[in-house]
Amino acid sequence: MRFDVELSDRAVDLVDEGFDAALRIGKIGSQQLVGRKVGVTRLICCASPAYLERHGVPQKPEDLAGHACLSYEYSPxxxxxxxxxxxGSDRSVRIDGPVHANNGRLLVALAVAGVAITIEPDFIVGPEVRAGRLVPxxxxxxxxxxxxxxxxPSRRHLSAKVRAFADFLGTRFAQPEWLLASAPARITARGLKPHVRTRKAQAREA
Structure with a gap:
């Protein structure tokens, strides 16, 4: 089997752009598409130990207003x-920060460098958390x-190759290595300063 792979965070048009299949997280997109669930992921808010040592550890979501955060182009x-x-109540908080980008791995790299706080799927941040470079x-x-x-696009036109690919991912993602709950020693923010810096304080230090 031969694969032609395009790596992109944008939601491609499978029909118009000639793709056989795509990986989607959350919503599948067009009603003309069929989606087969192959795994589960969750967003992890995290920052580097160096950033937290300088700026303190947010204790609740609203504390993020006093922190630099990295925003992602394709977030809803x-x-x-x-x-x-x-x-079980959902709550959203408004964030602001120095970088807005359309690539999650770039934002994670910036977080590792201590630029700001990020929130990305566990399959991206998992290795950095395990290595101690990011703190949940x-x-x-x-x-x-x-x-x-x-x-x-359609079950009626599903080729044997696409079906085999979906079967493979379903098996591969059944016990993914990125699940942080399975890590032998989960990194936490324990021991770091639980204070929140205001935007005014950040401006004075700039």
């Missing part, structure tokens, strides 16, 4: 980050998990 609400409290934040407020789908 670019400057609003989703959270969920212990009662606001874990009591993590938003609901999102499904990962293989999307394709």
């Amino acid at each position: 609400q670019k400057n609003l980050w989703p959270f969920r409290d212990a009662s 934040l606001l874990q009591a407020f993590e938003s609901a998990p999102a499904n990962i789908y293989v999307a394709y």
